[in-house]
Amino acid sequence: MPQFDGKVALVTGAGSGIGRAMALRLAGEGAGVMCADVDEQGAQATAARVAERGARAGALALDVSSEAAFAAGLEHTVSELGGLDVLMNNAGVGAGFTWEQTIGVNLNGVYYGLKHACPMLAASGGGAVVNTASIAGLGALVRPGSYTGGPGKLEGVNAYVAAKHGVVGLTRQFAVAFGTQGVRVNAVCPGYIVTPMTEPVRNAEGGSEFLESLHPIGRLGQPEEVAAVAAFLAGPQASFVTGAALPVDGGYSAR
Numbered sequence: 680m681p682q683f684d685g686k687v688a689l690v691t692g693a694g695s696g697i698g699r700a701m702a703l704r705l706a707g708e709g710a711g712v713m714c715a716d717v718d719e720q721g722a723q724a725t726a727a728r729v730a731e732r733g734a735r736a737g738a739l740a741l742d743v744s745s746e747a748a749f750a751a752g753l754e755h756t757v758s759e760l761g762g763l764d765v766l767m768n769n770a771g772v773g774a775g776f777t778w779e780q781t782i783g784v785n786l787n788g789v790y791y792g793l794k795h796a797c798p799m800l801a802a803s804g805g806g807a808v809v810n811t812a813s814i815a816g817l818g819a820l821v822r823p824g825s826y827t828g829g830p831g832k833l834e835g836v837n838a839y840v841a842a843k844h845g846v847v848g849l850t851r852q853f854a855v856a857f858g859t860q861g862v863r864v865n866a867v868c869p870g871y872i873v874t875p876m877t878e879p880v881r882n883a884e885g886g887s888e889f890l891e892s893l894h895p896i897g898r899l900g901q902p903e904e905v906a907a908v909a910a911f912l913a914g915p916q917a918s919f920v921t922g923a924a925l926p927v928d929g930g931y932s933a934r
């Protein structure tokens with residue numbers, strides 16, 4: 680039996696990249712998926728692909744930096760799809776934003792998901808949250824000025840690193856707080872992945888080669904490779920795994 684048969688997942692940032700791959704992966708393993716994104720059209724496009732796989736699907740316009748909207752999105756998922764078993768707390772922005780914008784989405788947005796989903800999951804008998812952190816949640820980024828266009832973007836890089844370290848901390852804190860209530864909380868820490876977020880850097884002269892050189896495997900990752908690990912962490916095979924921040928990074932963090 681597929682491991683998510685009869686289960687329901689909410690995926691944030693589902694309109695693109697890693698979130699879209701997560702939604703399709705969970706659907707392929709039997710879950711009904713609410714596809715949420717600030718980009719409503721992107722969410723709808725992913726939901727259409729989820730439905731093509733024969734899974735129950737919904738699309739939702741959601742800005743995760745609004746606590747009220749996130750709480751309402753969780754309730755909407757329950758009322759539309761009949762429950763909530765998994766939250767993929769994945770939405771995020773890259774390094775090109777201000778401190779406030781980056782913290783608002785990448786840290787506050789993850790916190791709101793944990794704050795409202797964990798008690799819901801506990802009350803309904805348990806579940807799992809997977810936060811999308813980053814290698815930037817495990818250490819500093821390498822020479823950011825050399826591939827982000829110079830010091831002008833450094834505020835965004837600093838905020839990105841701070842937010843992702845915060846996501847790893849929240850992963851551990853909520854795992855401890857909800858450990859006896861049947862709610863597991865883990866994080867994936869991707870290296871550089873081929874998604875629209877990394878497109879500007881990949882398209883810059885020498886950008887791809889530079890990024891590839893940071894990964895001992897010698898290439899960038901694909902969104903499906905992150906989604907596979909996230910699905911494992913959310914599923915029954917990871918029943919004794921909680922509070923983990925798992926690199927999915929081609930060896931980046933092993934150096």
Ligand code: NAP
Pocket residue numbers: 691692693694695696697698715716717718721741742743744769770771772773784788811812813814868869870871872873874875876877
């Ligand atoms: P992506 O392709 O840009 O997808 C991110 C999605 O999130 C987009 O559809 C984006 O919409 C949406 N989004 C942005 N702000 C939002 C908000 N406030 N509320 C809801 N949705 C929002 O990027 P990705 O690479 O898949 O990134 C997904 C996650 O992985 C992020 O948390 C990112 O930090 C993390 N990550 C990525 C990499 C990488 O190399 N790609 C590495 C490590 C970690 P718009 O396009 O309209 O902004």
